[in-house]
Structures are given as C-alpha cells and as structure tokens.
Amino acid sequence: MKAAGVLMIALAIAVAVVSLVFNCQAEGRSLALANGTTVPMKCFWSAMAEIAVAVPLLGVGGMLALSQGRETQRTLAVTGGILGAFTMLIPTVLIGVCANPDHDCNRIMLPTTLMAGTLIIAVSLITLFISEGRTEASAA
C-alpha cells in the first residue's frame, strides 16, 4: 500500500499546485463590474475548493502509505475515492471554470484536476480490491 499512498500524495500535491498557479486570478485576470470593482472569476473559487480537497487527500495518502491494517486501508481507499470524485466534480459540476477555452484554467487546471481525479479513483479502487482480496485470503 506504500506505493498507492505515495501516488495519492503526489496527485494531491499536483492538484493543489496546479490549482494555485493556473487560475485566472493568479494570472491577474478578474471580472470588472459596472461599478468599477473587480471580482475573481469562478475558476478562482474552484481552485480554492480544489486546495481544500487536496489537503485531506494528502492526509489520506500519508496514512495509506503507513497503514498496516486491512480495515484501515479499506476505509482510506473509500475516503480517497470520494475525495477523487470531488476533485473532478468541483471544476465541472459544482463550481466550474471560465468559459473561454484559451484561459489557463481551461487549458491546464481543468484537465489536470480531471486526470488527477481519475487516477485517484483508480488507485483507490485498486487499493480496495487488493485489501479486500487479502482480507478474504486471511479469513480463509
């Protein structure tokens, strides 16, 4: 499970860093209102939410790398999978990113978080499958 944990940590870091660097606010782009004030675009809020998901994911990855118990590994795998799903849902369904396909949030942040989310879910499923198998083997 060490490999799965390390992979999850790497993916969580990738999600956090990419979200932090490649949102429109970080690149100096914001929405100008009629009264002259500026507000962040929605990719900024997506990026903040992604960081909020990446932090617990980092913890899940760390615990998965260190855990020995099958039950713990199963619980961590399920938690990782749910967090992976949220990684994908935030920039697509829950908050979204800018509509312009040329913005970096669309070109880099969105695909990276979707790719990372897919991999996190895949790693979680494989972990769950392996720990399930081992539990059955030890029970037999």
Next chain:
Amino acid sequence: MNLFQLALRNISRNAFRSWTIFLCAFYISGFALAMMLIVHGAEQSLDLANQRLGADILVVPNGSEQKVETSLLMGNPTNVWMPREVVEKIARLPEVESISPQLYLATLTNAACCSVSNMFVIAFDPQTDFTITPWLEQRLGRALNPGEAIGGMYVFTPPGEEGIKIYGTFVRLMGNLEPTGTGLDRALFISFDTAYDIARNSRTRAVEPLQIPDNSISAALIRVRRGNAAQIVSMKIEQQIPEVTAIDSPELFLSYRNQINGLAEIVWMVLAIALVLSIAIVDLIFTMAVNARRREIAVLRALGSTRRSIFFSLLAEANLLAFGGGMAGLALSALAVYLFRNLLVSSLQMPFLLPSLPELVFVLAIGILVVLAAVSISVLPPALAASRREPALAMRE
C-alpha cells in the same frame, strides 16, 4: 491449476519482472497512441479546414499568405486588405467558375464593447458565397439576416446576454458549425451587411471604431471550372494581378503540412527505437527468468506437463502483463490527449481534431495488437528454449 492460474501466480511472485514488462507495454502503447492521435488529428484538422473553405484557390494580398494561413488555422485575427476590384478582374477569367470576397476582422482586446476579446470575425458576401451559404440553407433554410451570425464550434452567446457584442452591436448567434480543430472553430461568420452595420455603429458605441477600408477586401475564394487545373489558374491570376498571391488548394497550409510530416517522421523513428529497445529488455528479462526457474520448469515437466503447456504458460504470462500494461497505457494516453487537447494546440501551434469513436476504438485495437505482438516476439526465444530443455539436464545444472 490451469495455464491461466499458473501464469497469474508467476506474475505475482516476481514483482520486478512483472513491473518491468508492464511498464514497457505501458510506455510503448501510451506513447504510440498519443503520437498517433496528435499527428493524425493535425492532418485530419488540416483536411477539414481545407474542406470548410471549399475553394480551389485562395487569393490574398501579396506577402500576407502566412498571416492568413495562421489566422485560419490558429484563429489569431489578421488585418490584411486588397482592392475590391481584384474580384472583378479575376471573375473575368474564363477558367473561374465563381469567386467570393471575404473580410477578415477582429474584436477589440479587453474592451467592454466586445463580448469576446480578440475574436476572429469573417464577413462573407451572401450573394456569391459558396462556403457558408450552402450550410445555412441546409440548416436554417435561409440566408443570414442583418444582425445574425454563425459561429465555429466553440462560439457561444454569453449567459444572460441577448447576443454576442461586437463593437457595441449585438449579433444573434443562429448556430454552430461542425468542429474542424482549427481556428475556424473560434471564428464568427457574419454577412457583409452586418459587418458594415457594426462598423457604422461602432463610431458611437465602441471604445474604438471598426475600420473597414473603402472598396477593400481581405481575401477571395475561387472555384475553378471543371477541366482546369487550379495550379495553372492561380499562376495566371498572379501574372495578371501582381499585387495578389493565389494559393491553390493543395498548397494551402503547406508549411503546416510540412511541419506535421516532419514531426511524424521523428515520432515514428523514436517509436521504432523504443519498440526495439523494449523487445530487447523483455527478451533479456524473460531469458533471466527462465534460467532462474529452470529447476521449477523441469519439475513441472517431470510431473507431466507437456512442452506445449510450458511454452504457452510463459507466453500467457508475458501476454497478460503486456495486455494489462498496454490497456493502462492506451487508456491513460487517450484520456491525457483528450483532456489536454487545448494545451496541445496552443503549445504545438498546430490544429488538432480528436478522432471519432469508431476510429479511436480501431486505433486502440491496433495499439494493443502491436504491444501483444512485440511482447510475444521477445518472449518467443526464451519460452521455446525453456520448453525444449530436457528435465533431467535442467535439474542437474
């Protein structure tokens, strides 16, 4: 224990060997698919852009060929002009069936009077147009009215707005063209009347007025009469009107085609080297594995396993790993190319279009077959040697 179970057990027993073969298959299949998708997607995109223009010859002002090609392919607006009388001169040539002028315009950058920053806007003449008008008649059943527009695949009306604002004038988006993977997907198509209306209104409604020089056009699309070679007609146009450049259809986007062909050659070369290296690595690993397991194989033979079953168990072991690695590599690679397609287009400065689902499935099937064939070839010599080895001799070694 059957052949499959024996192969699975051998896979789980040696992590290093299994991972090496898995990763070789993963790398080869993933790299091959990604490169194939990029090169094929760029070629397909160029062909579609050519079809979308639907002209045998594109006439542009002298020295602006590269600018116009880049605009049409990458969607970067350009500002090129030539006298409108060029159209009449060309129309007089007996080889020319039809000619249609176009205006290439651009919205302002970061201005409140334009919904989209620096958008490529193509104005066409509905009286003579043969590229957009047939599509409009098929879909809308009529031509565009003033104030209406057709967009490329990625053009949309901003939420809550009544239309797309261009220099302070709203134009209604009446539909979207099919994707081409080029800059045309981000371009807006309007009629000449709409363009001149926008230019007139922009003097009072926009931050900067839209300038369309009098009696000027940006380009002209030409259809050649049957039986005439486009190349000869374009040479004739250039001889008679020295201030223009006529690009015949096969020559259009030639620099991009050369760039793609160059990239394809490098990719196939790298892929061939990687494939040969992977075959060598897998062969080496299996030779070592078979040598390390010679006593075990000899015991199996002594217990009644046939040469054939030994040979096939080794082949199954390698192919299971190759299949797993290949499938993972193909899936990840297809997903990465799909998700990062916009980044690829802007980084490589090349148009790109994803293949259709049946095409993708076909490419995936070919990819997995290549990986399985490569691994089978590399495992063949050690598997044959192991199956032919005499059990008594092997146990004594």
